[in-house]
Amino acid sequence: MIIAMGLPGAGKTTVLKSLNTDYEIHNFGNLMFEIEKENFGIKDRDEMRKIPIEKQKQVQKMVYEKLSGMGDRVILDTHCSVSTPKGFFPGVPFEYLKLLKVDALVLITADVEEVKKRRAEDPGRKRDDDDIGLHDQMNKGYLAAYSAFTGAPAVVIVNRQGQLEKAVEKFQKILG
Numbered sequence: 001m002i003i004a005m006g007l008p009g010a011g012k013t014t015v016l017k018s019l020n021t022d023y024e025i026h027n028f029g030n031l032m033f034e035i036e037k038e039n040f041g042i043k044d045r046d047e048m049r050k051i052p053i054e055k056q057k058q059v060q061k062m063v064y065e066k067l068s069g070m071g072d073r074v075i076l077d078t079h080c081s082v083s084t085p086k087g088f089f090p091g092v093p094f095e096y097l098k099l100l101k102v103d104a105l106v107l108i109t110a111d112v113e114e115v116k117k118r119r120a121e122d123p124g125r126k127r128d129d130d131d132i133g134l135h136d137q138m139n140k141g142y143l144a145a146y147s148a149f150t151g152a153p154a155v156v157i158v159n160r161q162g163q164l165e166k167a168v169e170k171f172q173k174i175l176g
Contacts (some may be wrong), residue, residue, distance in 0.1 A: 001072060001100050002174065005080035005091060005143070006108035007135055011159040011167070015108055016077050018110050018168045020151040021175050024070065028091075029079035031063045032056075049084050055083075056089070064096035070103065080107055080139035080146075081128045088138045094149055102152040108145045108167065109136055110159045117161075 002023070004014035016025050029045055036042040036059055040051055049058070067076060079091035110118070112132045140156070147154035155174060159167040 001067070001074045001076060001102055002104045002106060002162040003071075003076045003078060003092060003100075003102055003146075004106045004108060004171075005078055005139065007110070007132065007139065007160075008079070009114055009115040009122070009132075011118070011164070013077055014164065015073060015157070015159055015171055018164060019075075019171060019175070020120050021075075021172075022077045023073045023175065025075045025077060026067065026070070028063060028076055032059050032068065035059045035062055043079040049082050049089075053084065053086065053089060057093070060093065060096055064099050068099040072103070080142045081135070081137055088124060088135070088142075090142055092142075092146055097146060097149060100150075102122045102146075103148050104155060105143060105150070105152050106155045106157060106174060107139055108157045108159050108171075109139070112135050112136065114161045129165070 003010055004016055013027070032044050032048060033042065036048055039059075040055060042048055042051065044060070067074070081091050082089045105155065115132050143154050143156070146152075155170075157170045158165050
């Protein structure tokens with residue numbers, strides 16, 4: 001499994017959709033949303049990070065258990081960390097990370113101003129106006145920790161505006 005992570009607005013999902021691969025791509029947020037919608041009455045994905053952390057952990061466990069049975073040729077589209085009202089929360093907690101066979105950890109990032117612009121141009125989402133630079137720094141710290149824990153290599157891909165093909169090419173090399 002390859003775990004692809006990034007800030008909301010960094011272009012992670014766009015990069016993944018542009019890959020030429022036979023890997024199955026699963027979006028962690030979509031998997032969580034379906035469970036939270038059914039169990040907690042969440043109406044949209046942007047409400048998810050606002051439910052109590054203990055409930056988020058329960059849902060994460062359910063999703064990771066499902067992912068653990070999916071095989072090796074999976075790319076997981078998720079967040080390295082989640083900015084919540086109580087602070088940053090690991091997107092891939094160690095207790096669930098140990099359930100997975102991880103071949104690579106990829107952080108897709110972008111310049112802070114580019115992320116702000118992308119978020120502003122995405123009317124379909126209600127994102128908080130958090131400190132994007134701090135969130136990006138936290139993600140890099142979490143990435144290093146995940147890599148040390150799993151032994152899988154950590155790769156940082158910068159998805160610059162107008163250079164999607166370069167980001168896709170770098171990710172494509174990870175797939176072999």
